[in-house]
Amino acid sequence: MSSAPLFRKLALIGFGLIGGSIARGAKALGLAGEIVATARSPQTRARVQELGIVDRVVETNAEAVDGADLVILCIPVGACGPVAQEIAPHLAPGAIVSDVGSVKGAVLKAMAPYLPESVHFVPAHPVAGTENSGPDSGFAELFVNRWCILTPPEGANADAVDKLGAFWRGLGANVEVMTADHHDLVLAVTSHLPHLIAYTIVSTAEELEGVTQSEVLKFSAGGFRDFTRIAASDPTMWRDVFLTNKDAVLEMLGEFQEDLSKLTRAIRRGDGDALFEHFTRTRAIRRGIVQIGQDEAAADFGRRPKQLGAKAE
C-alpha cells in the first residue's frame, strides 16, 4: 500500500455517483499520485471543491487530461463521443483512456474514431450503483466485491488492460474481460431490462383509475416498493442506455413478453401446478445470488425492523 501509486495523475471527467466513488476510493487507497476532476456544471465543480475529495478541480476537460496517465469519463453514454473529440488533442502519449458507461458497443463506436493512436483506449463498466446521483452520492466502498467489466477493442495493448484491471481491483472490484457486444447482451438482461420493467410498473401504478396514489404509496410494502428503488435512478443516464443499447434491450424485452404471456395464460386458465412449479424455480436463483455474495441473505434486504411498542398511537 505504501509503494508507488499505480498512476501518476488520474483525471476524472464528470463527478456523479461513479466519478465521486472512484475519487473517494482512489484517494483512500493511494491509487493515484494526483487526482484532478472536472464537471460540466459550475455548481458541481464548486461542490467537489468544497468536499475536498480531489487534489484539484479544473474548469475544462482539456486542462483535466493534461499530463494524465489515466483518464476516466464518468458521464452519460451519450456524452462520450463529443468529450472524446474535445480531449483528443490534449491527451498525453501512453495515457489510458477509459469510461464507466453501462453500454459498451456504442461507447466504443462513439469514442474510438477521435482518439489518437498514441493512447490506449480500454472501455470499462463497473456494475455497481445506487439510486442516488450527484457529487455527494459517491462513497469509497461502492465497488467492493462488485464486478468491473473491461471491453478492450481488438488489438488493445495487453499491459494497458492489465493496468486498468489492477486499478479496479485496487478499488475492491472483481475484474472480467469480454467483448463489447457480449457485455451489452449480458447487461441488457441483468440491468437494462430490470430498469425498464421497474420504470414501467411504477408509472402503471401512478395512473390507475379506482386506486389512489396515496393507496399505492401506503400499501407499497406488499412488493411494489422494491421496484421503486431502481426506478429512481438517474434519468439522463438511463435515457442514454436505452437509446444506445436498443437492439439488445428489444431482444430481451421480446423474451420477457413471451414468458409473461405464459404466466398470464396459466393464471387465466387457473393452472395452479404451472404457477407453483414456476415460483419454485425462481426461488433457487435468489439463493444463487446470495451464495456468490452479490446480495445479502438478510430478509427483506436487511431493512431494519422497527422497535416494538415504540409507537405513540
Add this chain to the structure above:
Amino acid sequence: MSSAPLFRKLALIGFGLIGGSIARGAKALGLAGEIVATARSPQTRARVQELGIVDRVVETNAEAVDGADLVILCIPVGACGPVAQEIAPHLAPGAIVSDVGSVKGAVLKAMAPYLPESVHFVPAHPVAGTENSGPDSGFAELFVNRWCILTPPEGANADAVDKLGAFWRGLGANVEVMTADHHDLVLAVTSHLPHLIAYTIVSTAEELEGVTQSEVLKFSAGGFRDFTRIAASDPTMWRDVFLTNKDAVLEMLGEFQEDLSKLTRAIRRGDGDALFEHFTRTRAIRRGIVQIGQDEAAADFGRRPKQLGAKAE
C-alpha cells in the same frame, strides 16, 4: 401495558412467517392471555414447540379454536374454506374469526358460508412480509409501521372490527378498513402485479441463449437482484393469490402491458425526450414512499458497504 390482555385466548392456525410473527409480537406485548397454535405438518408443530414461543401447541384445528375469543387463520388463501368448515362447529360464541390472506374477496366467499351466526367474521390482511417462510422466519417487529387492512363484510359487528383493529395496532400496525373488492384491486397493483413481474423476469434471465446462468448471477448488482427477493417468496401462497385474485391481476396486467408498449415504442423510435420525461416522473414516486415511512431512504436499500481494502486478491 399491564392491564388485562385484549383477548383471553388467541388461536393461531398455521405457523409460517405471518403466524409466527403474530405469535412473537402478541407474546412480547401481552396482547392475549393464552396463545395456542397449531399447524398442519407434525414437523412444524414440533418446531413451534421447540421454539417455545406459544403457550400451547395442539394437534388439531378443533382443539386450537376451543374456547378462543380470537381465531386467526395464517394459511394460504386456498386452504381457508376447508379450514372454516372444519372449525365451524367448535367455535365459541362471540369469537372473532379472522385471517391474514393477501386476497380478500375469495376468502370472504370461501369462509363465510361455513361460519355460524354466533361468531364475528372480520377478514384482515397485514401488508408486510419478507421473502422467507416457515416457523423460524417470523419476528415480533414485522408489522411495526406497516398497514393492516380489515375487510369486514356488510353488517359486521362494529365492536368486533374495532377490537381486531386494536389487536393489530397493538402489534405496531396502522389499520385501514375497506371493502374486500377494493382491497383486491389495490393489492393487485401494489403487490400481486409486482410479484408476477418479478417471477417472470427472473425466469426470463434463467433461460437465455447467449448469456450463461453464472453471468446473470455475477452481474445481478446492475438491477436484477432487486427483483429476485420477491421472486423468492413462498410458492404455495403466491399460487393461491393468482388463482383467487385472477380478475384484478389480469386487469392490472393489461394496464402494465399498455405502458410497456409505450416505453418500447419510445426505445424503438429513439425518442429520448419521452424516455427522459418518463424516468423523471417515476423518481418522484420513490420519494413519496420514503417520505411516508414505507421504505428507508438509505441508498441501495441500506445494503451495507463492504470494507475498503479488505479483499485478499
